Amino acid sequence: MIGDLYPHALDCGISPERFWELSIPDIIDTMESFRRQEERKAKHELMNLHFLARDIGQFTTVAIQGSDKVKVMELWDFFPELFGRDHEETEKKIQEKQLAEYKARFNDFAIRHNHARAGGEN
Incomplete structure (x- = not known):
């Protein structure tokens, strides 16, 4: 079990010294925390890309159809x-x-x- 956790813990930023100092539940908690942080970062990045794409789409529509026909958000x-x-x-x-x-x-x-x-x- 601990041998399986070691490479994943390193990927989560836990140093080898710290890994051997922590208990298994602490290692699992730290790895889950890292996963949640990475998930938040990914969601944030996807939101940024989504809004950028919407802005480009809105302003393209404004250029094509005219500003009086489109409400820019x-x-x-x-x-x-x-x-x-x-x-x-x-x-x-x-x-x-x-x-x-x-x-x-x-x-x-x-x-x-x-x-x-x-x-x-x-």
Whole structure:
């Protein structure tokens, strides 16, 4: 039994010295912990690849069909509990930018309108 565990324990990062100091249940617990950590890493990597593929697909669709026909999902749409604050800050900046653009267009319109009312030429 212990001879069967030894190569697997080494693969799990347990040093030979540490292996011989641990009891069999401790070795098994350490190996199971290593397996769970590796599984979490693999899931995390697969999630990253999945979201990257979805982003590429979304932006390809936007390029082909036009931005008004496709809703582009942001990271906070998938993970609102993690990125809620970032979403709020980004939305606030977008609204501030849109308001500034609206004010600039309105001022431009007012200047052109007043100039035309005064009988000015272009």
